[in-house]
Amino acid sequence: MNGFRDLNSGKKTKNQIMKYKRGSTVEVFCNQSWRCARIVSSKGHNYTVSYDVYPGFTSKDDVEHISVKSVRRCPPLFESSECWVPGDVAEVFHNLSWKMAIVLKDIGLDQFIVRLVGSSQEFEVTKSELRVRRSYQNGQWIVTGKVPSDHKEANSPKLFDAGPSVEERAILYLEAQDRVTKGASLKWL
Incomplete structure (x- = not known):
């Protein structure tokens, strides 16, 4: 269990680190925004992710190694x-x-x-x-x-x-x- 401050109350709370399996769809926090990605692999406290590619933006795969601190599950609809x-x-x-x-x-x-x-x-x-x-x-x-x-x-x-x-x-x-x-x-x- 790791401690952190609740954004709403400012009080210290506990939360478990979530582990994601290969192929899981997640969001990655980078440059003050959340971007959709899939987990390619994990090693220690890092993930390799492949970002979603959209027609007209790029035709090549966008892969990055990131810290588990920057990953969250996708919000519900x-x-x-x-x-x-x-x-x-x-x-x-x-x-x-x-x-x-x-x-x-x-x-x-x-x-x-x-x-x-x-x-x-x-x-x-x-x-x-x-x-x-x-x-x-x-x-x-x-x-x-x-x-x-x-x-x-x-x-x-x-x-x-x-x-x-x-x-x-x-x-x-x-x-x-x-x-x-x-x-x-x-x-x-």
Whole structure:
């Protein structure tokens, strides 16, 4: 069991390191974003992963050796029948990875203007390119962004509380991700 600080409460908690088998689909934290990958092999506290390749971006395999600290299971699917609203903190699929963003404007027809957190870059995305932010803590997925009232988790009637304000969540998220990339004891699974 390894100790780390809970992003929502700041309290020290315990969590087990999850082991993944060859072929498991995971997300890898790199460059302030989560990217989908498959486990190719493992050796000690490292994995070799193969990132998903998308048509038009590259035709060659993208393989990397990474620390177990940078790997987590893929979040469960999240269903939504309501539009996102300005001020919501979400993850946006941009340049082959999921990055934290703030919804700035609903421009209709399931299109939104978002801004990447920590950047002045704004761009248009579709509803399908947005997802609720979550972290995996103590064996559960915890929602860490504002969730519109009618979001429903696939196969589950229960939702988690959205927690702190938008600004507090953004600060907590970025501080935690900095600790992960610097090798601190925080574990994202």
